[in-house]
Amino acid sequence: xxxxxxxxxxxxxxxxxxxxxxxxxxxxxxxxxxxxxxxxxxxxxxxxxxxxxxxxxxxxxxxxxxxxxxxxxxxxxxxxxxxxxxxxxxxxxxxxxxxxxxxxxxxxxxxxxxxxxxxxxxxxxxxxxxxxxxxxxxxxxxxxxxxxxxxxxxxxxxxxxxxxxxxxxxxxxxxxxxxxxxxxxxxxxxxxxxxxxxxxxxxxxxxxxxxxxxxxxxxxxxxxxxxxxxxxxxxxxxxxxxxxxxxxxxxxxxxxxxxxxxxxxxxxxxxxxxxxxxxxxxxxxxxxxxxxxxxxxxxxxxxxxxxxxxxxxxxxxxxxxxxxxxxxxxxxxxxxxxxx
Amino acid sequence: xxxxxxxxxxxxxxxxxxxxxxxxxxxxxxxxxxxxxxxxxxxxxxxxxxxxxxxxxxxxxxxxxxxxxxxxxxxxxxxxxxxxxxxxxxxxxxxxxxxxxxxxxxxxxxxxxxxxxxxxxxxxxxxxxxxxxxxxxxxxxxxxxxxxxxxxxxxxxxxxxxxxxxxxxxxxxxxxxxxxxxxxxxxxxxxxxxxxxxxxxxxxxxxxxxxxxxxxxxxxxxxxxxxxxxxxxxxxxxxxxxxxxxxxxxxxxxxxxxxxxxxxxxxxxxxxxxxxxxxxxxxxxxxxxxxxxxxxxxxxxxxxxxxxxxxxxxxxxxxxxxxxxxxxxxxxxxxxxxxxxxxxxxxxxxxxxxxxxxxxxxxxxxxxxxxxxxxxxxxxxxxxxxxxxxxxxxxxxxxxxxxxxxxxxxxxxxxxxxxxxxxxxxxxxxxxxxxxxxxxxxxxxxxxxxxxxxxxxxxxxxxxxxxxxxxxxxxxxxxxxxxxxxxxxxxxxxxxxxxxxxxxxxxxxxxxxxxxxxxxxxxxxxxxxxxxxxxxxxxxxxxxxxxxxxxxxxxxxxxxxxxxxxxxxxxxxxxxxxxxxxxxxxxxxxxxxxxxxxxxxxxxxxxxxxxxxxxx
Numbered sequence: 001x002x003x004x005x006x007x008x009x010x011x012x013x014x015x016x017x018x019x020x021x022x023x024x025x026x027x028x029x030x031x032x033x034x035x036x037x038x039x040x041x042x043x044x045x046x047x048x049x050x051x052x053x054x055x056x057x058x059x060x061x062x063x064x065x066x067x068x069x070x071x072x073x074x075x076x077x078x079x080x081x082x083x084x085x086x087x088x089x090x091x092x093x094x095x096x097x098x099x100x101x102x103x104x105x106x107x108x109x110x111x112x113x114x115x116x117x118x119x120x121x122x123x124x125x126x127x128x129x130x131x132x133x134x135x136x137x138x139x140x141x142x143x144x145x146x147x148x149x150x151x152x153x154x155x156x157x158x159x160x161x162x163x164x165x166x167x168x169x170x171x172x173x174x175x176x177x178x179x180x181x182x183x184x185x186x187x188x189x190x191x192x193x194x195x196x197x198x199x200x201x202x203x204x205x206x207x208x209x210x211x212x213x214x215x216x217x218x219x220x221x222x223x224x225x226x227x228x229x230x231x232x233x234x235x236x237x238x239x240x241x242x243x244x245x246x247x248x249x250x251x252x253x254x255x256x257x258x259x260x261x262x263x264x265x266x267x268x269x270x271x272x273x274x275x276x277x278x279x280x281x282x283x284x285x286x287x288x289x290x291x292x293x294x295x296x297x298x299x300x301x302x303x304x305x306x307x308x309x310x311x312x313x314x315x316x317x318x319x320x321x322x323x324x325x326x327x328x329x330x331x332x333x334x335x336x337x338x339x340x
Numbered sequence: 341x342x343x344x345x346x347x348x349x350x351x352x353x354x355x356x357x358x359x360x361x362x363x364x365x366x367x368x369x370x371x372x373x374x375x376x377x378x379x380x381x382x383x384x385x386x387x388x389x390x391x392x393x394x395x396x397x398x399x400x401x402x403x404x405x406x407x408x409x410x411x412x413x414x415x416x417x418x419x420x421x422x423x424x425x426x427x428x429x430x431x432x433x434x435x436x437x438x439x440x441x442x443x444x445x446x447x448x449x450x451x452x453x454x455x456x457x458x459x460x461x462x463x464x465x466x467x468x469x470x471x472x473x474x475x476x477x478x479x480x481x482x483x484x485x486x487x488x489x490x491x492x493x494x495x496x497x498x499x500x501x502x503x504x505x506x507x508x509x510x511x512x513x514x515x516x517x518x519x520x521x522x523x524x525x526x527x528x529x530x531x532x533x534x535x536x537x538x539x540x541x542x543x544x545x546x547x548x549x550x551x552x553x554x555x556x557x558x559x560x561x562x563x564x565x566x567x568x569x570x571x572x573x574x575x576x577x578x579x580x581x582x583x584x585x586x587x588x589x590x591x592x593x594x595x596x597x598x599x600x601x602x603x604x605x606x607x608x609x610x611x612x613x614x615x616x617x618x619x620x621x622x623x624x625x626x627x628x629x630x631x632x633x634x635x636x637x638x639x640x641x642x643x644x645x646x647x648x649x650x651x652x653x654x655x656x657x658x659x660x661x662x663x664x665x666x667x668x669x670x671x672x673x674x675x676x677x678x679x680x681x682x683x684x685x686x687x688x689x690x691x692x693x694x695x696x697x698x699x700x701x702x703x704x705x706x707x708x709x710x711x712x713x714x715x716x717x718x719x720x721x722x723x724x725x726x727x728x729x730x731x732x733x734x735x736x737x738x739x740x741x742x743x744x745x746x747x748x749x750x751x752x753x754x755x756x757x758x759x760x761x762x763x764x765x766x767x768x769x770x771x772x773x774x775x776x777x778x779x780x781x782x783x784x785x786x787x788x789x790x791x792x793x794x795x796x797x798x799x800x801x802x803x804x805x806x807x808x809x810x811x812x813x814x815x816x817x818x819x820x821x822x823x824x825x826x827x828x829x830x831x832x833x834x835x836x837x838x839x840x841x842x843x844x845x846x847x848x849x850x851x852x853x854x855x856x857x858x859x860x861x862x863x864x865x866x867x868x869x870x871x872x873x874x875x876x877x878x879x880x881x882x883x884x885x886x887x888x889x890x891x892x893x894x895x896x897x898x899x900x901x902x903x904x905x906x907x908x909x910x911x912x913x914x915x916x917x918x919x920x921x922x923x924x925x926x927x928x929x930x931x932x933x934x935x936x937x938x939x940x941x942x943x944x945x946x947x948x949x950x951x952x953x954x955x956x
Binding site: 048062065066071073076079082086108320324325326334340 | 797
């Protein structure tokens with residue numbers, strides 16, 4: 001017998017024949033590239049992978065992935081994916097969504113997806129703006145954002161997306177960015193490996209309507225002093241020369257100079273610590289703020305919790321073991337009949 | 341004392357009391373016994389919108405109407421022959437339903453000062469004491485007192501004793517209609533298996549009620565209703581929602597596809613969810629979503645994965661699902677949408693019936709968005725309609741509406757249930773990878789039904805993307821090309837129209853193929869129209885009845901049928917919806933008869949209109 005060994009797939013095998021139509025310079029290109037690059041390493045056959053999106057610039061994503069895919073309606077990718085995963089637990093399901101799609105029109109489905117903990121990966125492209133509708137503020141836009149629909153500055157207080165997700169009992173919460181391919185690929189792999197809903201917020205630059213929204217975190221000159229790359233078991237260190245750290249003063253995180261404080265006394269990142277994860281995602285102030293702390297990136301929180309689809313399948317199995325496989329004629333007949 | 345016995349062809353009993361009085365149980369027990377005896381029956385429960393409305397008030401009145409006879413029964417009855425009332429509020433709320441000369445059986449304890457006050461009846465106007473009920477036959481029984489006496493030795497508290505009051509009433513009605521109490525004894529034994537003391541108490545009170553008829557020193561009449569000449573066979577009692585749930589499971593079993601039911605609780609559709617949730621051993625996955633939109637979109641996700649996907653709601657929920665139904669239609673995925681209609685618009689009358697969502701089913705989406713529609717006409721027909729909706733959805737790759745309403749959803753009738761082997765086959769085949777080297781998969785290539793292939797995730801080589809944006813013919817790729825859009829809109833319409841080639845022709849339910857007047861109905865008005873037309877034909881009027889089950893597309897011969905009569909009458913529980921569609925499509929001068937009271941038509945209302953139209 002000749003055994004045919006499937007050649008290992010490459011990133012190219014995940015590219016479709018469709019022309020990519022994002023604006024030149026859009027952060028989405030990099031994210032697409034990293035996802036296509038990571039895919040072959042996951043060891044999942046292409047036909048077992050499904051990408052589902054809602055509406056928005058990011059939601060064009062499935063058309064560019066040579067897998068199964070659905071471009072659904074605004075805000076509902078999370079609900080569509082829930083139904084698919086419930087009926088086909090063996091599939092690898094990925095949701096691609098944006099800050100408007102996930103946090104505004106689809107906010108309800110997002111929190112319910114997270115509490116149910118379907119084993120699905122969510123890629124939330126956050127550009128803090130509505131791009132497809134050409135430049136209105138989003139629920140992630142900072143207060144005072146000057147946009148087409150807020151010429152005097154928006155008066156909406158924005159969501160802190162990952163704090164919202166932790167509030168909904170998410171079991172995997174991480175943040176990455178379009179401009180750091182290596183970091184993004186690592187986070188994507190971690191998200192895939194997690195059993196449960198993996199929420200990955202990806203800072204993505206909209207160079208047309210909100211250019212530079214995240215540049216202090218993504219650009220060379222400012223990145224090191226404004227970002228905190230967290231790693232499980234490692235102290236929170238950042239700064240131009242990795243010379244600063246975060247220390248807990250009681251419940252208060254404070255920035256310290258490593259010249260004054262030993263690394264052993266710093267906050268050691270623990271992905272399993274829900275309380276500390278809650279504090280990490282609250283490092284959310286603007287650089288101009290008096291209490292400014294660097295913006296963290298990486299995997300903030302992971303938890304092992306049963307997945308909805310597994311519990312659902314277990315109930316069906318339990319019902320069959322208790323009552324036997326359903327007998328349609330018995331169901332048609334019911335419990336009480338009479339003959340005339 | 342001995343009582344006289346009168347033979348009756350059919351009887352309507354209306355049981356009414358406080359929602360805590362066990363009225364629904366009393367009604368269903370009598371119905372089951374009547375059915376076992378061989379009567380034809382039809383029942384309709386009428387309960388308050390509030391779960392625990394204040395005790396003794398009009399808002400808290402629960403009713404159960406039963407129509408049984410020695411002839412074929414099609415409705416729960418226009419008006420009651422017998423009204424059983426447990427308190428003053430129940431009398432006040434239902435007296436209009438009683439025929440002149442009808443019998444009232446009143447629990448006198450429910451007419452004390454407190455109960456009169458709760459029913460907003462001044463103490464000096466106690467209807468049992470003044471002459472307001474003179475045109476009826478009033479029987480006053482102190483049910484509470486007799487029940488307590490019967491249980492004096494039981495050691496039970498009065499509160500617990502009073503819970504058996506309904507068994508006294510049931511026993512007494514059994515006596516009135518010469519029925520055996522055995523079926524209810526069996527029921528009580530089963531129901532209270534775990535509390536033997538309650539078995540004894542309830543049987544004791546049931547017997548006390550029966551014996552009361554024999555011993556009471558008052559002129560009492562007994563009635564006899566002989567078995568009906570129904571088709572021989574084995575029957576069960578079935579409610580519409582229950583039938584719909586079984587229909588979905590049957591379609592799942594016959595198609596070999598797992599059933600996914602995504603829904604959000606809403607009156608009066610929730611019972612379908614409750615029934616399906618009990619059938620997990622059939623591989624049924626019920627998903628109680630966070631809202632109506634998630635209910636339908638989760639079903640769409642399941643359909644993409646290859647499940648028999650169903651979502652259900654009532655009008656307000658269907659409004660929320662509109663955009664997603666358009667998505668299913670655009671992607672051409674099979675999806676069954678059940679609308680158990682209720683009074684609208686907005687929250688409307690949640691517990692009352694109406695059929696005002698036909699236009700919503702036909703047109704309630706953005707863009708040119710045709711969806712096939714099937715409507716059930718009776719509780720048992722909910723089984724066949726749900727099954728047929730699944731078949732069409734799967735075989736034509738389209739969303740399909742199944743319309744029911746509160747009246748048939750909660751109404752019950754005997755059902756000569758089918759054997760699974762006699763159900764129509766449902767043919768489903770997922771697309772297989774039969775592509776030649778270099779050939780591209782075409783997810784929107786059509787077969788002779790204009791249906792597209794269903795390639796589910798997991799099928800190697802058939803990876804493809806679908807979505808809500810207009811797509812190019814056959815490839816399914818995004819296309820904004822003007823001519824393509826027009827072509828696709830017409831193609832999707834042609835696909836739905838083509839279903840007419842695969843559904844039965846319209847039949848005449850009753851009457852001649854030509855004549856003076858055709859009464860056209862759809863949905864739950866069937867029973868009232870049937871009864872009215874039957875009577876009018878017996879009286880010599882040249883009329884007929886056609887009931888439309890396939891509302892989109894219509895059966896191919898419908899136009900021809902409509903034109904075979906001088907006049908067309910369309911009774912509907914709405915402000916005139918089917919009548920507009922028929923007039924528009926067939927240029928027939930059809931007239932509407934409309935009732936928008938949250939209540940079904942009485943057959944007399946329809947009959948009067950029929951006579952008016954044929955005699956003018």
